Amino acid sequence: MKKYLILASGLFVAAAAGPLAAGAGQQTAPAPQQNAAAQQQQNAPQGNAANGRKLFVSFGCYQCHGYEAQGGSAGARLAPRPIPYAQLLKYVRHPTGEMPPFTEKVVKDSELTDIYAFLRAQPPAPDVDKIPLLKQ
Amino acid sequence: MTKNGSVDRRDFLKSAAATGAALVGSAAAADAQSAPPAPAAAAPATAPIAPRETDPSLEADIVTTDRPGGDFMVDVLKALNLEYVAANPGSSFRGIHESIINYGNNTAPEFITCCHEESSVAMAHAYSKVEGKPMAVLVHGTVGLQHASMAIYNAYCDRVPIIVLAGNTLDATMRRPGVEWDHSVQDAAAMVRDFTKWDDLPWSLPHFAESAVRAYKIAMTPPMMPVMLVLDGGLQEDPISEEVKPRLRIPKLTLTSPPQGDAGAVAETARLLVNAQNPVIIADRLARTPAGMAHLVELAELLQAPVIDQGGRMNFPTQHPLNMSNGGRALLANADVILGLELTDFWGTVDSFRDSLVRTSRPLTKPGTKLISVTAGDLFVKSNYQDFQRYPEVDIAMAADAEATLPPLIEAVKRAMTGDRKTALEARGKRFAEQHNNALDRTRSDAAVAWDASPVSTARLTAELWNVIRNEDWTLVSASGNTSNWERRLWKFDKHYQWIGGSGGAGVGYGAPAAVGGALANKKHGRIAVTIQGDGDFMYAPGVWWTAAHHKLPLLAVMHNNRAYHQEVMHVQRMGNRHNRGVTRAHIGTTLEDPFINYAQIVKGMGVYSEGPISNPNELGPALKRALDVVKKGEPALVDVVTQPR
Numbered sequence: 069m070k071k072y073l074i075l076a077s078g079l080f081v082a083a084a085a086g087p088l089a090a091g092a093g094q095q096t097a098p099a100p101q102q103n104a105a106a107q108q109q110q111n112a113p114q115g116n117a118a119n120g121r122k123l124f125v126s127f128g129c130y131q132c133h134g135y136e137a138q139g140g141s142a143g144a145r146l147a148p149r150p151i152p153y154a155q156l157l158k159y160v161r162h163p164t165g166e167m168p169p170f171t172e173k174v175v176k177d178s179e180l181t182d183i184y185a186f187l188r189a190q191p192p193a194p195d196v197d198k199i200p201l202l203k204q
Numbered sequence: 205m206t207k208n209g210s211v212d213r214r215d216f217l218k219s220a221a222a223t224g225a226a227l228v229g230s231a232a233a234a235d236a237q238s239a240p241p242a243p244a245a246a247a248p249a250t251a252p253i254a255p256r257e258t259d260p261s262l263e264a265d266i267v268t269t270d271r272p273g274g275d276f277m278v279d280v281l282k283a284l285n286l287e288y289v290a291a292n293p294g295s296s297f298r299g300i301h302e303s304i305i306n307y308g309n310n311t312a313p314e315f316i317t318c319c320h321e322e323s324s325v326a327m328a329h330a331y332s333k334v335e336g337k338p339m340a341v342l343v344h345g346t347v348g349l350q351h352a353s354m355a356i357y358n359a360y361c362d363r364v365p366i367i368v369l370a371g372n373t374l375d376a377t378m379r380r381p382g383v384e385w386d387h388s389v390q391d392a393a394a395m396v397r398d399f400t401k402w403d404d405l406p407w408s409l410p411h412f413a414e415s416a417v418r419a420y421k422i423a424m425t426p427p428m429m430p431v432m433l434v435l436d437g438g439l440q441e442d443p444i445s446e447e448v449k450p451r452l453r454i455p456k457l458t459l460t461s462p463p464q465g466d467a468g469a470v471a472e473t474a475r476l477l478v479n480a481q482n483p484v485i486i487a488d489r490l491a492r493t494p495a496g497m498a499h500l501v502e503l504a505e506l507l508q509a510p511v512i513d514q515g516g517r518m519n520f521p522t523q524h525p526l527n528m529s530n531g532g533r534a535l536l537a538n539a540d541v542i543l544g545l546e547l548t549d550f551w552g553t554v555d556s557f558r559d560s561l562v563r564t565s566r567p568l569t570k571p572g573t574k575l576i577s578v579t580a581g582d583l584f585v586k587s588n589y590q591d592f593q594r595y596p597e598v599d600i601a602m603a604a605d606a607e608a609t610l611p612p613l614i615e616a617v618k619r620a621m622t623g624d625r626k627t628a629l630e631a632r633g634k635r636f637a638e639q640h641n642n643a644l645d646r647t648r649s650d651a652a653v654a655w656d657a658s659p660v661s662t663a664r665l666t667a668e669l670w671n672v673i674r675n676e677d678w679t680l681v682s683a684s685g686n687t688s689n690w691e692r693r694l695w696k697f698d699k700h701y702q703w704i705g706g707s708g709g710a711g712v713g714y715g716a717p718a719a720v721g722g723a724l725a726n727k728k729h730g731r732i733a734v735t736i737q738g739d740g741d742f743m744y745a746p747g748v749w750w751t752a753a754h755h756k757l758p759l760l761a762v763m764h765n766n767r768a769y770h771q772e773v774m775h776v777q778r779m780g781n782r783h784n785r786g787v788t789r790a791h792i793g794t795t796l797e798d799p800f801i802n803y804a805q806i807v808k809g810m811g812v813y814s815e816g817p818i819s820n821p822n823e824l825g826p827a828l829k830r831a832l833d834v835v836k837k838g839e840p841a842l843v844d845v846v847t848q849p850r
Contacts, residue, residue: 128777128787131770131849138654138661140688140850142774145653166559168781175786193653201667202648202694204674 112153120186147190269443274303289313290324294344296371299440319747325355327721333704334725338365345387360399362708365423366430401429426580465602465609474616480541489516489546494700499610508633518703525637545606550596666690681722684738713744723759752840753811761842768795816844
């Protein structure tokens with residue numbers, strides 16, 4: 069387990085430092101940046117969220133990022149409120165952390181568009197103050 | 205007669221046969237025995253062949269003994285206060301087995317029945333970490349030790365003392381034809397010598413006593429490791445001879461004092477730490493006694509320095525304001541002094557490594573950062589197995605036990621501390637306390653994401669489990685390692701026994717038996733042992749759940765049933781992507797589906813209370829409460845939960 073912990077911890081930090089961590093960072097970012105990100109999301113190509121969910125599993129994204137893209141020790145949280153599509157596309161093609169690269173031969177742009185639609189469609193997390201188990 | 209004066213098995217049978225003949229044989233036979241031997245040259249060429257020593261007629265008369273060698277071996281095990289001996293039964297140690305349960309009354313040591321030698325050793329591994337002293341394991345000649353070997357390697361990597369006792373039949377002429385030959389070996393310990401600290405093949409009972417005491421002492425001297433004694437079948441089973449009886453004694457055991465760091469190096473370390481602007485303390489296998497965590501808390505508070513607990517032992521309270529275990533890399537990047545206490549991998553701690561098509565690495569620290577290592581690992585290194593990791597370029601290296609070195613280091617820090625520094629350090633402490641609280645808030649927010657998801661999120665699983673145990677006297681004796689570390693991020697660990705670290709060698713199959721061994725050790729303390737059980741790990745030797753039921757061990761097990769070997773899925777994905785072939789077939793050989801495994805049903809068949817599989821997170825809390833009720837009655841219970849991968 070030790071090895072796994074070290075690896076997992078390393079991946080988490082690496083991912084958190086990279087662009088895919090921006091989803092989490094956006095929650096505390098200043099309003100102008102949030103607006104810019106929201107604008108970029110508006111400009112993202114429209115995709116099929118239902119198909120995106122299937123692709124998220126078949127391409128193995130869920131292995132590190134979870135079925136709901138919630139993230140974990142092996143991969144950053146991707147949803148809710150994903151990073152702008154352009155950043156996602158760039159990182160998927162040329163990751164700088166521990167994530168393996170997904171070339172266009174493996175995942176087409178159109179498929180990434182569907183995956184992005186799935187990420188955008190993820191509901192916001194419930195208010196932590198309303199979850200008693202997380203208050204103890 | 206052996207060179208030590210004891211009677212070996214062949215000599216004993218020979219003399220027993222002769223004695224029997226003298227007692228019941230005819231007068232003529234007696235006369236014949238006392239008659240002078242005829243000259244060899246006088247024997248006719250056709251003289252009848254002398255009866256062989258194994259002829260039934262020569263063996264029939266003495267058929268029992270009241271005091272076999274195994275009894276004395278049990279005396280020795282009792283003198284060493286070995287509480288349990290775990291074993292899957294094997295004929296090569298039938299002698300001591302019988303002595304344990306009859307002569308020893310199956311108490312201290314008590315025989316713990318296991319279904320696989322890997323389980324026996326992993327149980328002892330966890331027990332030893334809980335109790336701070338070795339547990340014994342009996343393994344069958346050749347095949348039993350082969351089964352045990354991976355678990356012995358885990359314990360070796362984890363620096364844990366275990367006493368392995370292996371049966372063997374040395375005298376080839378005394379082996380039963382067939383299987384006993386398959387289960388005998390010239391040098392039994394050779395198979396595990398690369399990853400045990402010491403072994404011996406006692407040649408007599410006095411030799412056994414001395415070697416058992418020596419083995420215990422060596423195993424308990426940091427760096428602690430497994431040791432092994434090979435027990436000859438004849439030595440176990442044959443009567444204790446009259447010649448050897450006067451020599452039977454058990455030597456006094458005096459444990460070696462753990463080595464402290466050199467006084468000069470300790471003073472220099474204290475000076476660097478006190479004057480550092482951004483010191484960081486990192487601990488891995490530091491705390492080997494209850495004092496370890498208390499010492500580390502005292503040092504950290506004196507310095508108001510952040511602590512990264514890598515989790516090899518229960519080193520630092522998870523919710524202490526200076527616990528910054530989740531903020532690792534940023535701390536390292538700013539650090540000017542890093543103190544590593546019993547780090548398994550110092551290089552890997554202060555360097556990043558990218559597993560890409562071209563493997564690259566880079567330091568995580570800035571140039572000039574002083575690196576200080578205190579580890580007993582530097583005192584004992586073997587060549588073949590590479591668990592010693594990459595060479596770390598440190599500035600001060602103390603080949604010493606870190607826990608034993610902390611008290612003099614604390615005193616040296618007090619001496620080096622000035623009033624001005626103390627004021628500055630207090631401000632630093634407040635800063636970290638604020639960061640710690642902010643990090644905890646972020647952790648809780650992160651845990652809320654996918655709260656109602658099915659499969660159940662690992663955050664939800666961990667939070668639900670915490671809810672049912674937090675008011676109990678609990679200990680997490682094992683965890684899958686793939687739960688995104690939620691338990692250490694959400695739970696309040698503040699007692700030395702609440703965590704004992706992992707497998708050491710990452711040999712999968714440790715988790716379940718370690719949980720059972722941890723429950724065994726914690727039973728007499730009245731603690732609720734808890735485990736988060738990985739599904740892949742479960743399947744290695746599931747018979748250990750029967751052991752938990754049979755010995756009525758209070759263990760609350762929660763399955764992290766993500767239906768795959770996810771670590772390996774990720775590796776195959778990495779290869780598929782790297783080779784531009786995609787990941788859609790990465791599930792082949794890496795997943796546990798078609799059919800899904802029903803873990804609740806498996807353990808139910810072995811007498812363990814169980815519920816599940818549970819996919820609806822809202823059903824989890826009530827199921828855990830019911831399971832806890834069973835555990836509080838002194839029995840194991842398992843709740844199978846279908847989970848997210850991590």
